[in-house]
Amino acid sequence: MASTRIDNLGSIVTGDLESPVSSAESVYIEDGRIVEIESTTTTAETVIDANGLTLTPGFVDAHTHPLLGGFTPRQNALGWCENYLHGGVTSMVSAGECHVPGRPTDAAGLKALAVLAKGSYDRHRPGGVKVNAGTLLLSDDMTEADIEDAHLASIERMKILFALEDVDRARRLVQWGRDRGLVSMMHCGGSSLPGTKNITAAMFEQIEPDIAAHFNGGPTPLPDDGIDQLVEETEMVLELIIGGNQAVAVDVLRRTRDRGELSRLQIGTDTPTGTGVIPCGMLLEMSILAGLTTVSAPEIVALATGNVARHHRLDTGLVETGRPADLCLLGAPMGSQASDAMGALEHGEYAAVDKVLVDGEVLVDRSRNTPPAKRSAVVH
Numbered sequence: 471m472a473s474t475r476i477d478n479l480g481s482i483v484t485g486d487l488e489s490p491v492s493s494a495e496s497v498y499i500e501d502g503r504i505v506e507i508e509s510t511t512t513t514a515e516t517v518i519d520a521n522g523l524t525l526t527p528g529f530v531d532a533h534t535h536p537l538l539g540g541f542t543p544r545q546n547a548l549g550w551c552e553n554y555l556h557g558g559v560t561s562m563v564s565a566g567e568c569h570v571p572g573r574p575t576d577a578a579g580l581k582a583l584a585v586l587a588k589g590s591y592d593r594h595r596p597g598g599v600k601v602n603a604g605t606l607l608l609s610d611d612m613t614e615a616d617i618e619d620a621h622l623a624s625i626e627r628m629k630i631l632f633a634l635e636d637v638d639r640a641r642r643l644v645q646w647g648r649d650r651g652l653v654s655m656m657h658c659g660g661s662s663l664p665g666t667k668n669i670t671a672a673m674f675e676q677i678e679p680d681i682a683a684h685f686n687g688g689p690t691p692l693p694d695d696g697i698d699q700l701v702e703e704t705e706m707v708l709e710l711i712i713g714g715n716q717a718v719a720v721d722v723l724r725r726t727r728d729r730g731e732l733s734r735l736q737i738g739t740d741t742p743t744g745t746g747v748i749p750c751g752m753l754l755e756m757s758i759l760a761g762l763t764t765v766s767a768p769e770i771v772a773l774a775t776g777n778v779a780r781h782h783r784l785d786t787g788l789v790e791t792g793r794p795a796d797l798c799l800l801g802a803p804m805g806s807q808a809s810d811a812m813g814a815l816e817h818g819e820y821a822a823v824d825k826v827l828v829d830g831e832v833l834v835d836r837s838r839n840t841p842p843a844k845r846s847a848v849v850h
């Protein structure tokens with residue numbers, strides 16, 4: 471039985487908004503899962519001396535556009551998922567495999583695309599990252615039977631990426647999916663691709679999807695009155711991304727904090743896209759939000775881990791017994807005035823990724839993409 475003990479932690483950032491920090495100094499992992507926090511088990515096959523670093527859940531990128539494996543045709547890049555692992559990302563959620571060249575526009579083609587992507591990523595983790603793919607893009611010709619087909623093929627998510635001509639059908643597609651347990655996302659704001667239309671706040675109120683994808687714009691946000699409308703008049707999940715408008719992201723974070731509604735927020739990158747491939751995009755968005763507001767860094771980490779997992783019903787995103795050991799050891803980067811990872815984020819800087827574990831296995835030993843940490847954990 472594979473076992474790992476992580477000792478000498480500076481602190482644990484849990485990923486849980488209700489209780490974002492724990493002072494426990496050790497964690498025990500068996501067969502890829504967290505078995506004990508503040509462990510009393512004294513032996514393990516692998517012992518990691520954390521050397522005072524901060525343990526967090528691996529980041530869960532709420533908004534990605536995978537295609538197959540580690541290839542993205544949008545930026546002709548290979549191996550991008552592994553690069554994100556080096557930015558602390560252990561899981562990703564697909565917001566649709568929309569970058570396939572000559573993407574089909576009809577129900578049969580879009581269902582086939584989702585089933586192919588899900589099947590492929592369920593069997594293959596590029597770079598070790600858990601890619602939750604196979605998100606059904608909705609089209610005007612879809613019926614309840616198509617949603618049932620997708621459900622029977624184990625599709626768990628769907629997305630309105632382009633404004634459907636028939637808003638009433640869009641509303642029903644979302645409801646038919648909800649009846650079967652599918653989570654629905656809807657593109658929010660200005661059109662992102664030539665030949666497509668804007669999606670307005672009024673459409674959100676009519677269609678009622680679960681998640682306003684890239685609420686701060688992908689890349690163009692709703693006009694201010696639309697932002698106000700969805701924050702104040704709905705309970706929708708609001709997603710903040712690195713590829714959008716950061717003035718809006720900061721404003722939405724402050725307003726939802728003041729309303730006591732941080733549980734509605736989640737963080738993603740919305741990459742690869744026209745915005746590019748951004749391996750440290752999750753850390754970058756966290757450093758912007760923590761650096762420019764008074765929301766604490768551990769709470770911001772929860773928006774990028776536990777909140778995403780809860781909204782998408784993923785069994786990860788928390789440092790909690792029974793969860794998969796998808797974890798990061800983070801520190802203050804060399805040269806920073808901060809003394810630890812959360813201090814660096816609150817100062818508006820990247821935290822340094824020293825180790826990344828997926829299912830208890832150390833996959834990253836000193837990130838090739840973040841600055842080095844002031845001190846490093848040692849694996850024995």
Ligand SMILES: [Zn+2]
Nearest residue numbers: 533565688740
């Ligand atoms: Zn997107």
